[in-house]
Amino acid sequence: MNRLAAKAGITDAAIVSLIAAADSFTVSTMSRRRRTQGHHHQVPPARRDTGTGEIRNGFAHLHVVMGAEGDRAIVGHLHEAVIGTHFARVYVIPVT
Numbered sequence: 417m418n419r420l421a422a423k424a425g426i427t428d429a430a431i432v433s434l435i436a437a438a439d440s441f442t443v444s445t446m447s448r449r450r451r452t453q454g455h456h457h458q459v460p461p462a463r464r465d466t467g468t469g470e471i472r473n474g475f476a477h478l479h480v481v482m483g484a485e486g487d488r489a490i491v492g493h494l495h496e497a498v499i500g501t502h503f504a505r506v507y508v509i510p511v512t
Contacts, residue, residue, distance in 0.1 A: 417476035417506065427474045429508040434467035434478065437502035441465075441482055445492035467494060471508065 421429070467480030478494040497504065 417471070417478070418474060420506075421471050421476065421508075422474055426471060426508060426510050428512070429471040429510045431467070431469040431471065431476065431478060431506060431508050433507040434465065434469075434480065434504070436465045436497065436499065436504035436506075438465060438482070438497040438504070439500045439502060441480075441497040442495040443480060443482060443490050443492040444495060445490070465497075469494075 421427070465480055465482045467478050469476060469478035471477075479492065480494045482490045482494075484490055
């Protein structure tokens, strides 16, 4: 996301929609015990992922809902998604 935004000259934007299927991804969620500490989930393929977020000063910040094997949904801050055999479409509205 950061590289694509930079290539397009976008430094600040609202990420209004994310539609993807990732080969693997890493998401962090908040701990029940300590709200300032999170858990990282590294998960194999996901389908029908969705998310929103922002680009500020050239850096993307995404919150996502990822569907994982076993009819699980993993929700949180997206750190990484590997898109290889699948696709990702991110729709942004640049802001000034």
